[in-house]
Amino acid sequence: xxxxxxxxxxxxxxxxxxxxxxxxxxxxxxxxxxxxxxxxxxxxxxxxxxxxxxxxxxxxxxxxxxxxxxxxxxxxxxxxxxxxxxxxxxxxxxxxxxxxxxxxxxxxxxxxxxxxxxxxxxxxxxxxxxxxxxxxxxxxxxxxxxxxxxxxxxxxxxxxxxxxxxxxxxxxxxxxxxxxxxxxxxxxxxxxxxxxxxxxxxxxxxxxxxxxxxxxxxxxxxxxxxxxxxxxxxxxxxxxxxxxxxxxxxxxxxxxxxxxxxxxxxxxxxxxxxxxxxxxxxxxxxxxxxxxxxxxxxxxxxxxxxxxxxxxxxxxxxxxxxxxxxxxxxxxxxxxxxxxxxxxxxxxxxxxxxxxxxxxxxxxxxxxxxxxxxxxxxxxxxxxxxxxxxxxxxxxxxxxxxxxxxxxxxxxxxxxxxxxxxxxxxxxxxxxxxxxxxxxxxxxxxxxxxxxxxxxxxxxxxxxxxxxxxxxxxxxxxxxxxxxxxxxxxxxxxxxxxxxxxxxxxxxxxxxxxxxxxxxxxxxxxxxxxxxxxxxxxxxxxxxxxxxxxxxxxxxxxxxxxxxxxxxxxxxxxxxxxxxxxxxxxxxxxxxxxxxxxxxxxxxxxxxxxxxxxxxxxxxxxxxxxxxxxxxxxxxxxxxxxxxxxxxxxxxxxxxxxxxxxxxxxxxxxxxxxxxxxxxxxxxxxxxxxxxxxxxxxxxxxxxxxxxxxxxxxxxxxxxxxxxxxxxxxxxxxxxxxxxxxxxxxxxxxxxxxxxxxxxxxxxxxxxxxxxxxxxxxxxxxxxxxxxxxxxxxxxxxxxxxx
Numbered sequence: 001x002x003x004x005x006x007x008x009x010x011x012x013x014x015x016x017x018x019x020x021x022x023x024x025x026x027x028x029x030x031x032x033x034x035x036x037x038x039x040x041x042x043x044x045x046x047x048x049x050x051x052x053x054x055x056x057x058x059x060x061x062x063x064x065x066x067x068x069x070x071x072x073x074x075x076x077x078x079x080x081x082x083x084x085x086x087x088x089x090x091x092x093x094x095x096x097x098x099x100x101x102x103x104x105x106x107x108x109x110x111x112x113x114x115x116x117x118x119x120x121x122x123x124x125x126x127x128x129x130x131x132x133x134x135x136x137x138x139x140x141x142x143x144x145x146x147x148x149x150x151x152x153x154x155x156x157x158x159x160x161x162x163x164x165x166x167x168x169x170x171x172x173x174x175x176x177x178x179x180x181x182x183x184x185x186x187x188x189x190x191x192x193x194x195x196x197x198x199x200x201x202x203x204x205x206x207x208x209x210x211x212x213x214x215x216x217x218x219x220x221x222x223x224x225x226x227x228x229x230x231x232x233x234x235x236x237x238x239x240x241x242x243x244x245x246x247x248x249x250x251x252x253x254x255x256x257x258x259x260x261x262x263x264x265x266x267x268x269x270x271x272x273x274x275x276x277x278x279x280x281x282x283x284x285x286x287x288x289x290x291x292x293x294x295x296x297x298x299x300x301x302x303x304x305x306x307x308x309x310x311x312x313x314x315x316x317x318x319x320x321x322x323x324x325x326x327x328x329x330x331x332x333x334x335x336x337x338x339x340x341x342x343x344x345x346x347x348x349x350x351x352x353x354x355x356x357x358x359x360x361x362x363x364x365x366x367x368x369x370x371x372x373x374x375x376x377x378x379x380x381x382x383x384x385x386x387x388x389x390x391x392x393x394x395x396x397x398x399x400x401x402x403x404x405x406x407x408x409x410x411x412x413x414x415x416x417x418x419x420x421x422x423x424x425x426x427x428x429x430x431x432x433x434x435x436x437x438x439x440x441x442x443x444x445x446x447x448x449x450x451x452x453x454x455x456x457x458x459x460x461x462x463x464x465x466x467x468x469x470x471x472x473x474x475x476x477x478x479x480x481x482x483x484x485x486x487x488x489x490x491x492x493x494x495x496x497x498x499x500x501x502x503x504x505x506x507x508x509x510x511x512x513x514x515x516x517x518x519x520x521x522x523x524x525x526x527x528x529x530x531x532x533x534x535x536x537x538x539x540x541x542x543x544x545x546x547x548x549x550x551x552x553x554x555x556x557x558x559x560x561x562x563x564x565x566x567x568x569x570x571x572x573x574x575x576x577x578x579x580x581x582x583x584x585x586x587x588x589x590x591x592x593x594x595x596x597x598x599x600x601x602x603x604x605x606x607x608x609x610x611x612x613x614x615x616x617x618x619x620x621x622x623x624x625x626x627x628x629x630x631x632x633x634x635x636x637x638x639x640x641x642x643x644x645x646x647x648x649x650x651x652x653x654x655x656x657x658x659x660x661x662x663x664x665x666x667x668x669x670x671x672x673x674x675x676x677x678x679x680x681x682x683x684x685x686x687x688x689x690x691x692x693x694x695x696x697x698x699x700x701x702x703x704x705x706x707x708x709x710x711x712x713x714x715x716x717x718x719x720x721x722x723x724x725x726x727x728x729x730x731x732x733x734x735x736x737x738x739x740x741x742x743x744x745x746x747x748x749x750x751x752x753x754x755x756x757x758x759x760x761x762x763x764x765x766x767x768x769x770x771x772x773x774x775x776x777x778x779x780x781x782x783x784x785x786x787x788x789x790x791x792x793x794x795x796x797x798x799x800x801x802x803x
Contacts, residue, residue, distance in 0.1 A: 053087045054089065055089045056077025056079050056088055056089060056091045057091070064079050068088060070095060072100070073090065075091060077090065077091045085101070085102060086101070087099055087101055087102075088102055208755075209242065209782050212758070213239065213247075215771070215772075216772050219768040219769075219775075220772060224767060225768050225769050227769065229260065229262040230262075231769055231772050232251055232252075232255045232258060234773065235254075235772070236248045236254075236269035238775070238776050241272065241779055242779065243276060248273060249273075252270065262307075264296055264304075266296055267300075267314075268311065268314070270293055271293065271315060271318045274290065274293065274318050275321075275384055278318075278322065290319075290322055293319075297315065297327075300312075300335070306344075306345055308335055309341060310348065312332060312335045312373055313345075313349050313377045313380060314353060315331060316328035316331050317353075317376075317377045320393050321384060328377070329396070332374055337373075340701075340703040340705075340706065341702040343706060344702045344706050345372070346369065347709065348709075350380065352780070355781065355783075355784035358713055359712065360710055360713040360714050363709060365671065366600075366607070370399070371405060374402060378394040378406050378413075379410075382410065382414075382417075391407070391410050394406035394410045394436070395407055395436035400438065400441070400500070400503065401503055403436070404437055404444060407433050407436050407445060408444065411430040411445050412448060412449060414430050416456075419458070425453060427464060427468060430445075430449065439473070439476065440472070440473070440476070440503050443469045443473050443507040444503065446472070447466060447511045448510055451510065451513060451514045451517065454517045459518060463518065469507070469514075473511075478533050479533065479534050480537060482540045482628065483540070483544075483628050484545070484587070484628070487561050487565065487580065491565060491579065493587075495539060496538065498539075498590075501534055501538050504534050505597070509527070509605060512524045512525075512526075512528040512530075512605060512610065513608040515527060516609045516610050517608065517609060524610060524613070525613050528605055528613055528614075529617070531601055532601075535594060538593070539587065539591050539594040540594075540628055541591060541595075541627060541629070541631055542588070542594075542632065543627045545587045548584055548587075549584055549588075552580065552581060552584065562576075594631075595631055595632070595636070598631055599633065602633070602638055603637075603638060603641045607641070612650065614642055615639075615642050615653065615656075618634055618638055618639070619660065621633055634661060635666060636666060637667070637668055637672070640665055640668045643665065644668065644672075670697075670699055671699060674697050674699060674707065675707065677690075678690040678693055678707065679711070681693065685723065687724070687726045688726050688727065688729075690727065691708075691728075694731065701733070705739075708740065712727060713743070716744070719751065721748060721751075739773070741770055741771075741773045741777065742773045742777035744774065744777065745761075745777025745779075745780070745781060747781065749777075749781025750781050757774065758778065761774045
C-alpha cells in the first residue's frame with residue numbers, strides 16, 4: 001500500500017542527506033546518529049597509492065603463480081614472482097591498508113645470518129632509554145589528567161578492557177574447500193566455539209539481572225564508549241525495566257554530567273517510568289513525569305536521525321495513554337518520515353516495547369508502511385494494555401491509506417493475541433474497526449486478517465474472514481481501463497485520483513493471494529485480474545501515450561489541433577500546442593506510475609503462489625493489440641521475480657519463460673538480488689558470508705539494517721543461536737550490531753539461553769556500548785519471561801486524563 005510521497009504533509013521534515021557537501025552543519029542541531037557507519041579513514045591514502053601498486057589476482061593463472069598474503073587482513077592473492085620488493089594491492093576491498101611491500105625472504109635470511117655473526121661489544125644505552133621512558137610516562141600521565149572527560153560520577157574510575165580485536169578476529173572460518181572471499185575468514189572457528197555447544201550451568205535470573213545492571217553501569221564509565229550519554233540512557237532504561245525508579249532517576253541525572261549534552265535522552269527512561277506510574281495510578285508522581293516529558297520534548301532535534309525517530313512513537317504512545325492525544329498528533333506530524341530509516345526505527349521500537357522480536361514476520365522488505373510511526377504508536381498502545389485508545393489513535397490518521405494501514409495493523413495484533421492465548425479468533429473481535437474504515441478499507445483489512453490466520457494454521461477461520469472481505473466489494477463495479485480519445489478529449493482530460501484506486505487494487509490483490517493460499521485457483525485468478533484492471537483505470541498505458549506523442553510530431557499536426565480545438569489565430573494555436581504537449585508529459589508520468597504499480601503488485605502475487613497466473617497476464621499484455629492494454633511488463637524485473645517464485649517442480653513454465661525471452665531476462669533488482677543471495681547463505685549455514693555480502697552492498701544503509709534484522713530473526717526462530725552470534729559479529733556497522741545484540745539478549749532470555757548469552761557478553765571482544773546493549777536485551781527478556789509466567793492484570797479503563 002505504498003503511497004506517493006507527495007501525499008505526506010511531513011515529507012519536508014525528512015533529514016537532509018548527510019553526505020551533501022554544500023550543506024553547512026547547524027550549530028543548534030546535533031548530528032543525526034547514522035544507522036550504519038561505513039566511513040573509511042584510510043580511503044584517501046588508499047586512493048593515493050592504488051595507482052602505482054600491482055593488483056593481486058584472486059586465483060593463480062599461468063605466469064602468476066606466486067602467492068602473496070596481505071599482512072593486514074591475511075587475504076591471499078597471486079601474481080608474478082617479480083613483485084618481490086615491490087608494492088602490491090590487496091584484493092580485499094575492505095582491507096584497511098591494501099597497499100603493502102612484498103618482502104624479499106632471501107634477503108631477510110641473509111640479513112639474519114649477518115646479524116647472527118659475533119659483533120664487537122658496544123657501549124650500553126640502557127640508562128638513557130630508562131630516563132626517556134620515565135619522562136615520556138610522566139608527560140603522558142599529565143596529559144591524561146588534563147584532557148580526560150569526567151562522566152559525572154563520584155565513583156568514576158578508569159575501566160580497563162582488553163584491546164578490542166580487529167575486524168578480522170570477529171569472523172569465522174569457512175569450509176576448507178571454499179575460497180576465501182572476505183577478511184573475516186582468516187581465523188578458525190576455534191577462536192569462537194559454538195556457544196550452544198559449551199556446557200554452561202544454569203543461573204538464577206535474579207543473579208544475572210543484578211550482575212547485568214552492575215555491568216551496564218561499570219561499562220558506561222568506559223572511555224571506549226561510542227557515546228557516554230547513550231550508555232547512561234541505556235543504564236537508566238535498564239533500571240526502569242526492573243521497576244527500580246530511584247536508580248533509574250540517578251542514571252538520568254548522569255546524562256547531564258557527560259558530554260556531549262543530549263538532554264532529550266532523558267525522555268527514553270522517563271517514558272518507562274511513566275508507564276509504571278500509569279499502571280500504579282500514581283497521580284502526583286505521574287503528573288510530574290508527564291510535565292518533564294512535555295518540557296524535554298521541546299529539545300528533540302528536528303533532524304536527529306535514529307535518535308529522534310526512535311523516540312517519537314514511544315513518547316506519542318505514552319502521551320495518548322495519559323490523555324494528551326493532541327500533543328501526540330503534533331509530535332508525530334512534526335517528526336514522522338517514510339524513508340528506510342523510519343521503517344527500521346519503527347520495527348525496532350515495536351520490538352523493544354513489546355519484547356516480540358520476530359522481525360522475520362514483522363519486516364516485509366517489499367512493502368513500506370506509509371506512516372511507520374503512526375503504526376508503531378498503535379501497536380505500542382496495544383502492548384501496554386490500551387486497545388481502545390490504540391484503535392481510536394489508528395482511526396484518527398488524516399490520510400485514508402494511512403488510516404487503513406494503522407487500523408489493519410490493530411486488527412492483526414488482536415488476532416495474533418487471540419491465537420497466543422489459545423482462543424479462537426472471531427470476526428466480532430475486530431468488528432469495532434469496521435466503523436473506522438471505508439468499504440474498500442474493510443475489504444483490505446479482513447483479507448489481510450485472513451492471510452494472517454492462514455499463516456497461523458487457522459484455515460477454517462480464515463475462510464470466514466475472507467468471505468467477509470469479499471462482501472464489502474460485492475456491489476462495487478471493477479473500474480474500466482482509461483482510454484485516450486482524440487485531440488480534444490486528451491486536452492480536456494483529468495485523470496482520476498490515484499489513491500482510492502490503488503487502495504482498491506490492494507484489496508483485490510490481498511483477496512487473490514488469500515484465495516490462492518486456500519487452494520481456490522479460479523477465484524484467485526478472478527481477483528488478480530480485477531487488480532490489474534483497477535490499476536489500468538489510474539492512467540493510460542505507456543504505449544498509448546507514446547502513440548499520441550508520435551502523432552504530435554507529424555508535419556500536419558498543427559492543422560489537426562487547429563481544427564480540433566477551433567484555434568482561429570496563430571497565438572492561440574501556439575498556446576494550444578504548448579498546453580497539449582504539457583498534457584502528454586503529465587500523462588506519460590502517470591503511465592510510468594501505472595507500470596511501476598503493476599510490476600509491484602504482480603510481483604507480490606508471484607511470491608504468493610500465483611507465479612504461473614502472473615506470467616499469463618504479463619505475456620497477454622505484451623501481445624495485446626489494444627494499445628491501452630499493452631504494458632511492457634516483460635522488459636521489467638517481473639520475469640525474474642516469476643522465475644524465482646515458480647515451484648521447483650514446474651520446469652515447463654521455466655523453460656517457456658526462457659524461450660519466450662530468448663534467454664535475455666532482465667535481472668532482479670539490487671534489493672531482490674541481495675535478499676536472494678543472503679537468504680541462501682543463511683539457509684546453507686554460512687551466516688558470516690551473508691554478513692559480508694551485506695557489508696559490501698552499496699544499497700541504503702537503513703534498508704540493509706532491515707534485511708540484517710530479518711535474517712537474524714530467521715536464525716533465532718530456528719534456535720540457531722551460535723550462527724546468530726556469528727552473523728552479528730561479522731556485521732560491519734557498530735550501531736546495527738548494538739541493535740542485534742539487544743535482540744539476541746532478549747530472545748535468548750525468552751528461549752532459556754540466559755547463561756549462554758551472559759557468558760558471551762563477558763568474554764567476547766565487543767565494545768562497551770555493544771555489551772551494554774546486549775545486557776539491556778537480556779534484562780528485557782528476563783522481565784518479559786516473568787510476565788509470561790505470572791501475567792499481570794490489564795490496566796483499568798479508568799485511566800488518568802488531562803493530567
